[in-house]
Amino acid sequence: MNFDDTPQEAEFRAKARAWIAANAPKQYEAELKKASLGRLKLDGANVLDVAKAWQKKKAEAGWAVPHWPKDYGGRGVSPIERVIWQQEEGVFGKLGALFIIGQGMCGPTMMAYATEEQKRHYLPPLASGENIWCQLFSEPAGGSDVAGLRTRAERDGDDWIINGQKIWTSGAHYSDYGILITRSDPTVPKHKGLTMFFLDMRSKGVEIKPIKQANGNSDFNEVYFTDVRIPDSQRLGAVNDGWNVSLTTLMNERMSIGANVATGFPELFEFCNNLMLEDGPAIDDRAVRSKLASWAVRASGLKYTSFRAISALSRGERPGPENSIGKLVAGSMIQDVATYALDLQGAAGMLTGAEDAEVAGRFQAMLLRSPATRVEGGTDEILRNIIAERVLGLPGDIRVDKDVPFNKIPTKGRA
Amino acid sequence: MNFDFSDDQKQLRDQARRFLAEKCPPKAVRAVLEGNADYDRELWKGLAEMGFLGVAIPEEFGGAGAGHLELCVIAEEIGRALAPVPFASTVYLAAEALMLAGSEAQKRKWLPAISSGEAIGTLALFEGTGNPSPQAIKLVASNGTLTGVKKPVPDGAIADFAIVAARTGSSGRETDISLFLVDLKAGGVEAKALQNVDPSRQQAELTFKNCKAEPLGPANEGWSILSRVLDRAAVLIAFEQVGGSDRALEMGRDYALDRIAFGRPIGSFQAVKHLLADMYVSATLARSNCYYGAWALSTNASELPEAAAAARISATQAFQHCSKNNIQVHGGMGFTWEFDCHLYYRRSNALALSLGSLSYWEDTLIDRMRKKNAA
Ligand SMILES: Cc1cc2nc3c(=O)[nH]c(=O)nc-3n(C[C@H](O)[C@H](O)[C@H](O)COP(=O)(O)OP(=O)(O)OC[C@H]3O[C@@H](n4cnc5c(N)ncnc54)[C@H](O)[C@@H]3O)c2cc1C
Numbered sequence: 001m002n003f004d005d006t007p008q009e010a011e012f013r014a015k016a017r018a019w020i021a022a023n024a025p026k027q028y029e030a031e032l033k034k035a036s037l038g039r040l041k042l043d044g045a046n047v048l049d050v051a052k053a054w055q056k057k058k059a060e061a062g063w064a065v066p067h068w069p070k071d072y073g074g075r076g077v078s079p080i081e082r083v084i085w086q087q088e089e090g091v092f093g094k095l096g097a098l099f100i101i102g103q104g105m106c107g108p109t110m111m112a113y114a115t116e117e118q119k120r121h122y123l124p125p126l127a128s129g130e131n132i133w134c135q136l137f138s139e140p141a142g143g144s145d146v147a148g149l150r151t152r153a154e155r156d157g158d159d160w161i162i163n164g165q166k167i168w169t170s171g172a173h174y175s176d177y178g179i180l181i182t183r184s185d186p187t188v189p190k191h192k193g194l195t196m197f198f199l200d201m202r203s204k205g206v207e208i209k210p211i212k213q214a215n216g217n218s219d220f221n222e223v224y225f226t227d228v229r230i231p232d233s234q235r236l237g238a239v240n241d242g243w244n245v246s247l248t249t250l251m252n253e254r255m256s257i258g259a260n261v262a263t264g265f266p267e268l269f270e271f272c273n274n275l276m277l278e279d280g281p282a283i284d285d286r287a288v289r290s291k292l293a294s295w296a297v298r299a300s301g302l303k304y305t306s307f308r309a310i311s312a313l314s315r316g317e318r319p320g321p322e323n324s325i326g327k328l329v330a331g332s333m334i335q336d337v338a339t340y341a342l343d344l345q346g347a348a349g350m351l352t353g354a355e356d357a358e359v360a361g362r363f364q365a366m367l368l369r370s371p372a373t374r375v376e377g378g379t380d381e382i383l384r385n386i387i388a389e390r391v392l393g394l395p396g397d398i399r400v401d402k403d404v405p406f407n408k409i410p411t412k413g414r415a
Numbered sequence: 416m417n418f419d420f421s422d423d424q425k426q427l428r429d430q431a432r433r434f435l436a437e438k439c440p441p442k443a444v445r446a447v448l449e450g451n452a453d454y455d456r457e458l459w460k461g462l463a464e465m466g467f468l469g470v471a472i473p474e475e476f477g478g479a480g481a482g483h484l485e486l487c488v489i490a491e492e493i494g495r496a497l498a499p500v501p502f503a504s505t506v507y508l509a510a511e512a513l514m515l516a517g518s519e520a521q522k523r524k525w526l527p528a529i530s531s532g533e534a535i536g537t538l539a540l541f542e543g544t545g546n547p548s549p550q551a552i553k554l555v556a557s558n559g560t561l562t563g564v565k566k567p568v569p570d571g572a573i574a575d576f577a578i579v580a581a582r583t584g585s586s587g588r589e590t591d592i593s594l595f596l597v598d599l600k601a602g603g604v605e606a607k608a609l610q611n612v613d614p615s616r617q618q619a620e621l622t623f624k625n626c627k628a629e630p631l632g633p634a635n636e637g638w639s640i641l642s643r644v645l646d647r648a649a650v651l652i653a654f655e656q657v658g659g660s661d662r663a664l665e666m667g668r669d670y671a672l673d674r675i676a677f678g679r680p681i682g683s684f685q686a687v688k689h690l691l692a693d694m695y696v697s698a699t700l701a702r703s704n705c706y707y708g709a710w711a712l713s714t715n716a717s718e719l720p721e722a723a724a725a726a727r728i729s730a731t732q733a734f735q736h737c738s739k740n741n742i743q744v745h746g747g748m749g750f751t752w753e754f755d756c757h758l759y760y761r762r763s764n765a766l767a768l769s770l771g772s773l774s775y776w777e778d779t780l781i782d783r784m785r786k787k788n789a790a
Contacts, residue, residue: 388682
């Protein structure tokens with residue numbers, strides 16, 4: 001049992017470290033360190049511009065998406081080297097948030113299903129951050145139950161004609177391309193009539209409307225499709241096999257295990273270490289210490305769970321459904337941590353203005369963003385189902401709609 | 416990075432699991448629980464023969480000289496099987512204290528006897544209600560004799576020797592405490608078995624009256640030695656807790672697959688699935704914290720105090736969580752004497768207190784993190 005790199009890993013780490021030391025945008029390091037869930041601000045600069053510039057610089061030196069094949073804009077490194085790269089990139093990795101969906105999910109789906117020519121054409125600019133991609137899966141009628149989607153794809157000669165609506169599409173407003181799952185046959189059971197495409201977000205008939213979120217920001221959107229034409233050559237996978245294609249997309253989410261999931265604990269510990277209560281430092285208070293300790297071991301538990309997963313990766317094993325644990329634990333934890341940080345401030349905990357709030361409103365921003373973490377990319381309940389069914393082997397939910405043709409499934413809970 | 420046990424260590428774990436499955440079925444645990452024996456002598460002998468008692472004891476002192484990672488994997492299996500033997504008191508507490516602070520002669524006398532299963536040892540620390548602290552130690556040592564009362568002492572009524580924490584000063588500082596080694600069979604100590612929530616492992620009261628004792632380690636350094644012993648034992652007991660958590664989770668899972676209600680397995684109800692998923696989550700977090708503790712223990716890393724406290728807290732929470740919800744999944748059956756659920760419930764709650772309570776370790780962890788932060 002050890003934390004040591006193999007000689008090969010150490011060599012890779014040294015190379016990555018040297019390059020990052022010489023090239024990273026150090027002027028933003030301090031601000032990036034302070035960034036936490038719900039808050040990423042760079043003084044005097046636009047985050048998107050800084051992120052794109054860093055991505056481009058990495059791309060020019062072959063570090064953009066290191067685990068992708070060289071031909072598609074990567075460096076062809078192993079899964080463990082990918083993790084090492086992430087460790088070394090450290091806080092600068094936070095700039096990659098805008099590219100995560102494209103590089104983490106759309107890219108791998110293209111790699112698995114697009115033609116060779118398409119891959120060479122579309123993947124390098126996705127790697128280098130020149131193009132941003134989004135994921136058009138969720139709909140008003142189906143998020144957890146994404147196979148309940150209703151956006152129609154109808155064949156018209158060499159094209160498909162798309163009509164319908166997507167929702168919660170992160171980054172659609174600044175995306176160049178998207179992968180889109182549609183219903184191509186409503187007369188068969190719901191998982192069997194889906195087809196996947198990729199499309200140019202500037203196609204005629206695509207309309208993007210930002211959604212104002214509960215925390216006041218607008219990071220996701222509604223996307224409407226009115227007679228949008230997509231050439232059949234942009235179909236990913238077979239007609240009506242879109243469900244299997246989407247599983248590739250979703251499975252790739254799991255591969256990003258090296259990425260640290262934010263728990264809010266380091267921020268809270270620092271806060272309690274500095275905060276003075278009426279009768280002394282907060283961290284001397286028994287009740288505070290007990291809460292901190294419980295969260296400390298959840299945070300360290302997650303950290304070492306990811307180390308175990310990394311070790312398995314380095315032995316050549318594939319990450320499995322057990323990796324659902326990270327977001328499940330971190331999601332509700334960061335919400336509880338933020339709530340508690342406000343509680344410690346008494347009435348002043350309500351204040352969000354940077355001048356009036358403790359540590360510039362950091363925990364207030366965290367509090368207001370945290371509910372989304374428990375919903376996006378699989379809700380807490382769906383993750384528990386995954387652990388129960390695929391890790392523990394318990395029976396799947398009874399699916400009343402499984403063998404019913406899609407157009408015969410009821411659409412309303414109460415008449 | 417290879418943050419896992421080696422293949423050899425995993426093989427040792429399998430070997431221990433097979434051995435305990437055969438020699439320590441729930442029936443054996445119940446025999447002690449129900450008072451038919453004070454511990455399982457056959458099993459104890461078997462553990463000695465397998466080399467498990469001395470796995471971390473150097474060969475020159477009669478052990479297998481393997482190491483603490485090996486001891487961790489065995490501890491996990493001991494916990495999974497709820498072994499009703501004085502393993503924790505003898506191996507994690509007494510042997511560790513001897514290896515840390517014992518003189519050559521003390522090690523020569525007791526370590527081989529531990530490895531061979533001939534001697535049972537323990538640590539006499541607590542004196543009634545309260546957590547480990549130098550102030551709580553009232554038992555006095557003067558002129559090489561001890562006077563005072565210790566309780567609860569794990570396996571105190573069956574032990575052959577005890578490491579005893581005693582007061583040798585009154586400055587109000589840690590240096591008031593020294594450790595002593597007492598041969599419990601030599602007279603001067605009265606032992607009384609006490610009833611406790613987990614009768615499958617005994618607790619006792621030891622009354623010392625001018626009892627002869629030899630110093631263990633330098634005078635006035637008792638508390639610092641003790642803290643180190645407690646940290647080491649915390650990691651090892653955490654492995655027992657993780658083994659127990661896993662078993663309780665498995666029992667709940669298996670029952671949920673077999674029991675039918677409303678025409679379907681109860682494991683198909685989400686309320687039950689999510690209960691079990693949450694048990695899996697706490698058991699997994701605990702295991703990961705324990706691995707870090709194991710690494711720190713086996714390498715004598717400066718991170719050990721923090722790692723041990725984290726493993727202790729996480730594993731205590733996990734075992735309590737898994738054992739209580741295992742009963743919940745079993746419904747009324749879970750609350751019968753006949754079903755084994757309560758054995759895990761009892762053990763989890765006893766282990767949760769064995770080295771001081773959860774809140775004590777929470778406090779300790781934050782102290783240590785804070786010191787590191789300040790440094
Ligand atoms: C910030 C954010 C960004 C997002 N970005 C994207 C994106 O870029 N692209 C995209 O396609 N989607 C995106 N989503 C959508 C996200 O994937 C869905 O919101 C999520 O899957 C939940 O679906 P829903 O909103 O339809 O809720 P529902 O599925 O209606 O869930 C409502 C409640 O019912 C529960 N529930 C539903 N089904 C079950 C079940 N089988 N068992 C138990 N409980 C159940 C849920 O857990 C939840 O509590 C984003 C969401 C958020 C919040």
